[in-house]
Amino acid sequence: MIGFYRALLRLYPSAFRAEYGAELCEIFDERARETSPPRAVASAIADVVPNALAVHFDILRQDLRFMWRTMRRAPGFALTAIAIVALGIGANTAAFSLADFVLLRPLPFPDSDRLLRMWNSTDGSGPNDVSPAEYRDWKAMAKSFRALGAYSFTQQNLVGQGAPIRLTAVRVTPDLMPLVGVPPLLGSVITPANTRAEDTAVLSNDLWRNQFASDPNVVGRVVRLSGAPHTVIGVMPRGFHFPERHVDLWTPMVFTPQNYEDRTDTYIHVLGRLAPGVTSETARAEMNAIAARLEQQYPDTNKDLGIITTRLRDQIGRGQRLLVLALCGAALCILLLACANLASLLLARGVSRSRELSIRTALGAGRDRLVRQLFTESILLAVLGGAVGVLLAWTTLPFLARLVPQTLPIAETPSIDFRVLGFAAALIGLTGLAFGMVPALRKPDSTRHRMRSALVVTEVTCSIVLLITAGLLMRAIWRIQAIEPGFRYEGVMTLRTALPLPKYGPVAARERFYKQVLDGVRALPGIESAAYVTGLPMERTGGIWGMEIPGVPKSEDNSVSLRYVTPGYFATLSIPFRRGRDIDQRDAQNHRPYAAVISESAAKRHWPNQDPIGRRFKIAMEEVEVVGVVGDVKVRGLERANEPQVYVASGQVADESITGYIPQDLVIRTDLPPAQWLPSVRQLVAGADAEQPISHIRPLSEVVAGDTAPRRVQLRLLTILAIIALLIAGVGIHGLLSFAVAQRTKEIGIRRALGAQPRGVMSMILREGLRLTIAGAIIGVVVAVLVARSMNALLFGVPPADPETILAALALCLVTAVIGCIRPALRAARVQPSTALREG
Amino acid sequence: MSSSLPAATFHILLSLAEEERHGYAIIKDIEASTNDELRLSPGTLYRSIQRMLEEGLIVESGRRPARALDDERRRYYRITPSGIAAARAELRRLAEMIRIGRERGLKPEMP
Numbered sequence: 001m002i003g004f005y006r007a008l009l010r011l012y013p014s015a016f017r018a019e020y021g022a023e024l025c026e027i028f029d030e031r032a033r034e035t036s037p038p039r040a041v042a043s044a045i046a047d048v049v050p051n052a053l054a055v056h057f058d059i060l061r062q063d064l065r066f067m068w069r070t071m072r073r074a075p076g077f078a079l080t081a082i083a084i085v086a087l088g089i090g091a092n093t094a095a096f097s098l099a100d101f102v103l104l105r106p107l108p109f110p111d112s113d114r115l116l117r118m119w120n121s122t123d124g125s126g127p128n129d130v131s132p133a134e135y136r137d138w139k140a141m142a143k144s145f146r147a148l149g150a151y152s153f154t155q156q157n158l159v160g161q162g163a164p165i166r167l168t169a170v171r172v173t174p175d176l177m178p179l180v181g182v183p184p185l186l187g188s189v190i191t192p193a194n195t196r197a198e199d200t201a202v203l204s205n206d207l208w209r210n211q212f213a214s215d216p217n218v219v220g221r222v223v224r225l226s227g228a229p230h231t232v233i234g235v236m237p238r239g240f241h242f243p244e245r246h247v248d249l250w251t252p253m254v255f256t257p258q259n260y261e262d263r264t265d266t267y268i269h270v271l272g273r274l275a276p277g278v279t280s281e282t283a284r285a286e287m288n289a290i291a292a293r294l295e296q297q298y299p300d301t302n303k304d305l306g307i308i309t310t311r312l313r314d315q316i317g318r319g320q321r322l323l324v325l326a327l328c329g330a331a332l333c334i335l336l337l338a339c340a341n342l343a344s345l346l347l348a349r350g351v352s353r354s355r356e357l358s359i360r361t362a363l364g365a366g367r368d369r370l371v372r373q374l375f376t377e378s379i380l381l382a383v384l385g386g387a388v389g390v391l392l393a394w395t396t397l398p399f400l401a402r403l404v405p406q407t408l409p410i411a412e413t414p415s416i417d418f419r420v421l422g423f424a425a426a427l428i429g430l431t432g433l434a435f436g437m438v439p440a441l442r443k444p445d446s447t448r449h450r451m452r453s454a455l456v457v458t459e460v461t462c463s464i465v466l467l468i469t470a471g472l473l474m475r476a477i478w479r480i481q482a483i484e485p486g487f488r489y490e491g492v493m494t495l496r497t498a499l500p501l502p503k504y505g506p507v508a509a510r511e512r513f514y515k516q517v518l519d520g521v522r523a524l525p526g527i528e529s530a531a532y533v534t535g536l537p538m539e540r541t542g543g544i545w546g547m548e549i550p551g552v553p554k555s556e557d558n559s560v561s562l563r564y565v566t567p568g569y570f571a572t573l574s575i576p577f578r579r580g581r582d583i584d585q586r587d588a589q590n591h592r593p594y595a596a597v598i599s600e601s602a603a604k605r606h607w608p609n610q611d612p613i614g615r616r617f618k619i620a621m622e623e624v625e626v627v628g629v630v631g632d633v634k635v636r637g638l639e640r641a642n643e644p645q646v647y648v649a650s651g652q653v654a655d656e657s658i659t660g661y662i663p664q665d666l667v668i669r670t671d672l673p674p675a676q677w678l679p680s681v682r683q684l685v686a687g688a689d690a691e692q693p694i695s696h697i698r699p700l701s702e703v704v705a706g707d708t709a710p711r712r713v714q715l716r717l718l719t720i721l722a723i724i725a726l727l728i729a730g731v732g733i734h735g736l737l738s739f740a741v742a743q744r745t746k747e748i749g750i751r752r753a754l755g756a757q758p759r760g761v762m763s764m765i766l767r768e769g770l771r772l773t774i775a776g777a778i779i780g781v782v783v784a785v786l787v788a789r790s791m792n793a794l795l796f797g798v799p800p801a802d803p804e805t806i807l808a809a810l811a812l813c814l815v816t817a818v819i820g821c822i823r824p825a826l827r828a829a830r831v832q833p834s835t836a837l838r839e840g
Numbered sequence: 841m842s843s844s845l846p847a848a849t850f851h852i853l854l855s856l857a858e859e860e861r862h863g864y865a866i867i868k869d870i871e872a873s874t875n876d877e878l879r880l881s882p883g884t885l886y887r888s889i890q891r892m893l894e895e896g897l898i899v900e901s902g903r904r905p906a907r908a909l910d911d912e913r914r915r916y917y918r919i920t921p922s923g924i925a926a927a928r929a930e931l932r933r934l935a936e937m938i939r940i941g942r943e944r945g946l947k948p949e950m951p
Contacts, residue, residue: 047881
């Protein structure tokens with residue numbers, strides 16, 4: 001009985017138990033004699049549980065009140081600690097939430113890890129789009145999949161809902177949407193059962209809300225997409241993005257026998273859902289076998305044609321993956337720094353509190369009572385800091401949206417990951433606890449000093465690592481930006497008029513439109529030149545075609561990026577002419593031979609040391625003749641390898657042929673602000689076709705900047721983190737030395753009394769600070785070079801051990817360290833022998 | 841008007857105003873004086889005592905009764921001047937309440 005009661009009493013704080021335990025037991029004993037045992041037990045529980053809680057709560061209240069008083073008296077400590085914890089938790093929560101969002105979290109589709117993407121690849125190159133014929137054969141042969149579906153991107157002009165607008169549409173085979181498996185919000189998805197022709201549409205949630213005012217009766221309505229009527233059969237829920245972020249609507253894709261004729265007509269993307277029990281490895285093996293069979297069956301077109309199979313989740317570039325991982329590394333560095341600095345702060349505070357603590361011990365406070373108080377303080381700091389940190393993460397996450405690749409079927413803004421938050425909070429909490437308790441452990445001062453020194457070294461290491469990596473990435477971005485894009489984007493504006501089919505299938509209709517718009521635009525005051533092109537460099541990175549030269553085997557690398565242009569394109573973008581002439585009025589649909597302008601590298605590759613003018617080759621089913629040679633352009637972006645370019649006159653193509661290449665981007669060279677000419681251009685476009693929408697109005701420089709945007713966002717973040725790290729390290733050094741000087745006042749005083757000069761005392765303190773800095777810096781440089789090696793792919797040829805970057809980082813760190821040392825050193829120098837001795 | 845004291849605190853003060861007592865004696869005394877209306881549980885008693893010690897309403901008494909009668913574990917408590925003041929303030933508050941009730945024509949319920 002009494003044993004049970006004693007155990008129950010353990011719920012009380014030990015101090016309370018020590019004080020009153022014996023008497024409580026005695027009273028329990030007496031009471032128990034008066035009643036039955038079960039009743040005694042019941043009333044004991046009813047008494048002890050609430051009272052023990054109340055006693056704990058009393059102590060908590062006392063501790064908090066005490067903390068509040070100390071913090072009010074010296075807010076610096078609390079604010080610094082909270083800020084540091086907030087930085088650590090905030091940076092990590094944000095960075096790892098992003099990483100989780102981009103790299104790890106399952107895609108928002110049912111059983112999304114069973115969705116596979118499939119591409120063709122030639123000779124291990126690729127991934128390349130697939131032809132309908134290939135897709136048909138895969139579908140017939142493959143057993144590993146419950147279903148296969150295909151899709152392709154297209155653009156549609158929506159007319160009749162206010163001003164005409166341009167939409168990104170995805171054409172899907174009827175089995176695709178059921179395979180993805182997300183149910184619609186309204187109506188139905190596109191299915192084999194409800195699809196007979198390409199005359200239906202499923203709206204995205206955004207489009208439904210913005211253009212149809214969330215009309216609940218939208219299903220059944222007929223809308224005109226690029227001139228053709230489509231019946232709306234469904235609306236998708238919010239958060240459904242497929243196959244990538246910005247898709248406005250889905251329309252059916254129904255193949256006709258003609259679509260299957262040309263096995264090299266590749267324009268579709270294939271998605272499959274694994275059959276139950278089949279692994280992706282099995283599927284991959286089967287697809288490889290299918291590729292081998294098709295190669296035997298169609299030796300002409302399928303020679304060396306392989307099939308690449310990847311999880312839908314893993315469709316993310318190595319560069320983008322590295323960007324995110326580097327950010328995580330930096331955030332971890334900050335977390336480590338935050339922990340080190342918090343530890344250091346708590347240690348320093350512990351020493352300055354030893355007096356307070358010894359007084360309280362003398363007054364009878366038990367050691368566990370003191371430990372408990374320190375515990376409460378550490379937890380509270382961690383909680384407050386954590387709260388600020390979450391706020392910080394929550395406000396910074398939207399800025400990280402630029403790092404979320406657009407090609408993933410997920411929303412733009414990552415949400416906070418609470419597992420990450422928990423991890424960072426736990427780490428900080430542990431640090432707080434571990435080092436918050438040190439004062440109660442009564443370790444000698446020298447041990448504490450050694451611990452703090454080690455922490456300062458860690459801080460310097462972290463900040464050097466961050467500085468060097470940020471510096472290397474900065475050098476990389478400078479290198480990239482120093483690359484000539486091959487055209488001048490300053491003073492060029494662009495806008496898009498995506499001409500719809502079938503209205504603009506005939507070349508004559510398009511040419512009429514271009515001529516009317518361009519003649520008008522060129523006649524406007526202040527416009528130097530204007531032209532139409534298939535797609536802008538660095539935005540439209542695909543559009544690759546083979547250049548077939550008589551007598552040259554097909555196996556040789558002949559891929560070029562193909563663009564159709566109107567006269568004046570090269571002048572507008574200031575792409576220099578090397579030889580020959582521009583495309584001009586002569587080069588119309590009925591004028592043979594068709595004219596092509598090729599880039600220097602194409603000329604060099606196929607006609608080295610020869611004059612390419614007048615040479616003929618076949619591209620996009622037509623024979624063309626080289627009429628001019630221009631400079632190369634970085635079509636795919638500054639950092640990437642680029643195919644040579646071939647430009648063909650906009651009118652020199654068969655009607656309805658390769659409609660994906662219809663020129664849609666208008667480029668205008670002018671120094672005037674858009675306000676002065678844009679209204680006239682709108683009028684001109686409306687005059688040429690009243691139903692034609694205008695979109696993507698922006699300077700060309702913005703398109704070029706978009707090429708390096710993720711890099712710049714990441715660099716900015718890394719730089720901010722590096723600066724924070726440097727500051728934390730500087731504060732750490734300053735704190736340590738200030739404290740050491742305060743502790744050693746007596747020793748310094750004696751030295752002074754014995755004849756040491758102020759300068760000597762100063763340099764003694766400086767030496768101590770610099771010793772720690774140099775130790776940290778050496779470790780930091782080694783770690784940084786190792787880290788930089790692992791992110792070599794991002795460095796664009798800057799060597800991981802780039803001496804200039806390392807020297808600059810060291811110099812910055814040294815300056816910060818010296819600044820951190822100055823105040824304590826001066827204070828040491830000012831110590832008077834007499835005061836020091838008196839105080840001691 | 842001062843804020844009211846917790847019931848347990850007030851009864852402990854009243855009990856100690858009479859003489860120094862140890863914990864169990866306080867419980868017994870309160871039971872006796874309230875005709876078993878108020879039975880303090882030991883937890884409530886010692887939690888109140890701890891808080892009253894901190895607030896300076898009572899102190900531990902150094903005196904012990906004759907050794908033969910005393911159990912070594914028992915601690916005796918004595919009311920302090922500020923404890924007396926607190927009890928008196930509470931009495932005045934209650935008296936004031938009774939006066940107000942009478943003025944409104946309410947009389948205390950008779951047992």
